[in-house]
Amino acid sequence: MKPNGGLLTGGSSFIGRRRELSTARKALTQGRLLTLTGPGGVGKTHLALRIVEHVRGMFRDGVAVVEVGTLETGELLEPAVAAALGLHDTGPDPMNALVDYVSGKRMLLVLDNCEHLCVICGRFVDRLLRAAPRLRILVTSRQTLGVYGERVLPVRPLPVPDPGRPPGEIARHDSVRLLESRMAAVLPGFSLAADNAHRVARLAQRLEGVPLAIELAAARLRTMSLDQLLRELDRPIDVLAADTCAAALPRHHSVRATTDWSYGLCSPGEQRLWARLSMFPAGVDLDTAESVCSGDGIDAADVLDLLAGLVDKSVVCCERRESGLRYRMLESLRAYGGERLASSDKDLLRGRYVDHYGDLVRNSRIDRLVPDQLERYRRLQAELPNVRVALEACLSRPPLARAGLDIASTLWCFWLLAGSLIEGRYWLERGLGLVPEPGGIRATALWADSMLALRQGDLMRALPRLGECLDLARRPGNEAVLPYAIRTAGVAAFSSGDHERGLSLLRESLALHRSGENLDGVMLNLYYAAAYGSVGHPGQAAEFGEELLDMSEKHHAQVSRAYAQLALGVVRWNLGDCRRAEALVTSAAVFTGAVDDRWCLTQCLEVLAWIAGARQDHWRAAGLMGAAHALWQAMGASPERLWYHAAGHERCREQARGALGGRAFATAFRQGTRLGQERAVNYAVAGP
Structure with a gap:
């Protein structure tokens, strides 16, 4: 378990918070649940990350971090925590599996940005803490969970100085130190001195010591002087929509006002892109931004320049990854962008968004005999929060339900390899409830749902789904689904203890895939036949395994090759060939x-x-x-x-x-x- 776990902290270095760090360490020693509360932009996530670094040694079983802010619904909380803990097969009840796993562990669980699922998180945390006496939980949220035993650490703005104090005293304030650091980042060579200390103190005071406000304001120094920035902050600018004006405080009294001000200083194109990027909890690459966010006021050719402008203003963070550059926003700025997203833009983007991620999922299938299986898997892992948004968009609107069910079904192999069986079934069963038509999309979803249920050992739910699937697959127009339905029936027979019938069905499905020249289907059938047939029929299983290994190597399919080696290794073991099995x-x-x-x-x-x-x-x-x-x-x-x-x-x-x-x-x-x-x-x- 990695201590950072993907927390997005922005570009600022960590300054101050010594009192909070000391208090947090003490609270996690004396209590079992600590919630960091405060408004958006005050630095809760950044502080949580630093707390993890300070207390890591207290937890011999590690630290796991879950970004709750990227979860669309409460039903995904338990699977997300299970995945963070490495629980790849939780059975039909992930909560029981989580309780069993953490019951004896001395570990820290961090739940970041819980405010939109506060009640659900409260119930979840309460259940875990009751079952696991050595578990500690650290939460960040704009409000408390209300759980018995919860200790609350309010995260307040950084202390600000009186501008009339001597420069040496001004320099000791954390808000000034952060401002100096961020100003030096945009104005190389800048440092606090006697001739600017009072103005920097005034700026810190205007921004109330809120870290996000400091980030946004300091970024403006690329295009204006410190004096101009101070004047700009003093000038009232009404950028709020009519329905939010009443809730707005004067500019220098809230981080919301500073965000409004920063938004108001963006160009119309930057404002529009900021709002549209809010739809992507996992961020985007340039191609995706151009494909989904352009149109109706944004030319695709302008997206790169607009992104660069938002990066310069510290609204968007640019991260360099193996796959290339990726653009993300802090959760509070993403939430603000979501508020600014017009209904007409939502309608425009929804279709493009669903089409884009539907294509991405189809083009990233890992049940394919291709050289880039591993890259596909990693791509889906990185894009999963965005794919969830697409699934929710589809399954909350009946006209798009078929598209959502198709996406969920296409991901079946990803759900398996990622161990996300609960989540996979959640989306599949929601879609099946909305798509009753007896066509190929429903039939495919039925065998995919059955396969995930079988992997969980849930025969009671798998068999009825599989029975319906087999019936649909034998109807005219659905013939392409039949080999997959029969293969799943073979796995079900093995799971039910009927091994002869199971192997017979796998052979039947394999023959259908061969006759259709479907190498991807052949690959998967060979794996199941080799693995499941290794005990009762090792001779035949060896032939299946050798063929699978040869296919995988010929097509440079690394993931398939590893599974072929495993299955064939079990076969060779059962045939008494320990040397080959070990290799x-x-x-x-x-x-x-x-x-x-x-x-x-x-x-x-x-x-x-x-x-x-x-x-x-x-x-x-x-x-x-x-x-x-x-x-x-x-x-x-x-x-x-x-x-x-x-x-x-x-x-x-x-x-x-x-x-x-x-x-x-x-x-x-x-x-x-x-x-x-x-x-x-x-x-x-x-x-x-």
């Missing part, structure tokens, strides 16, 4: 450990434990089982629930316990659970 699974472990694919990695550690046991290295086997156990637990899963793992797991455990004795086995196992993911991979691939 295959070790290679898969190295790759999946590097890309943080915990589902595949955990199975690799499990199989490598069996191989160590077969070599009579039972101490190593117990350690690897412990390392795998920690990851199984984190995902809310277990090897006993996988048909092709259960017998090998039980045999390895009993042999190691018998050879070492109960106490030594427990010691080795416990040491393995404490390795952590990176050290576990190193231990697994180091060899005996």
